[in-house]
Amino acid sequence: MNRLIMFHGRECPHCKKMMPLVDKMIEEEEVELEKLEVWHNEKNADAMRSYRDIITPKCGGQLRVPSFLNTETKDVFCGEVEYEELVDWAKR
């Protein structure tokens, strides 16, 4: 089954900007998505690092936050996008 994850950092402005859009999508589109904070939770940081080979090629060779990952299809993007693009990613 598809598992959607948002890796985010508590003090990251891009994440702060995306968070209300993510919450809106979860509510309005009935999308299931896990939000994992990585700078204050080592388990979540390790989880993000375990997807290094999938995330970094799509994110300028780095682990950037926010990173949005579909664990099944390996569909990844990072940074800020418009709401429509976010929903489009979650539903494809």
Added chain:
Amino acid sequence: MKKYWRCHVCNDIHFGTKSPKICPTCLQGNAYVEVSSCEALNVMSVTESHVDKDAFAKAIQVFAAAGEFQINPDQERVALLLEGMFNNENNHGLKYCPCRMIEKDFEKDLTLVCPCNFLTHDSYKDKENGECWCGLFKKRRHHE
């Protein structure tokens, strides 16, 4: 490989592949001798220095004033980023970029210490309104 060098006149410490031709502190020429990391650390420990959030905020102002970029005028954004960096320093040892994640590969992770080399970032380079990946530093426009 980078090595440690000590000025034999004023004990200035340099960490780099080559020794400086002239000591930037006492201006003596041909002044440096290669030393061990242990000696370098011992010499440097004479001066204790704490750079807290306010001091760091001033330090990056000075840094930006000499560059082609400025600190983002959005103070809330800057405060959030400083908070993140200092939390990262407390929890993870260095002021790592709050908008990225360390990989536990120390040499690679050193490229994430703020200020990083953002002049090469895809969000900065060749962009008219370029900014570092977090938006802490913004390219200064000519009229600014």
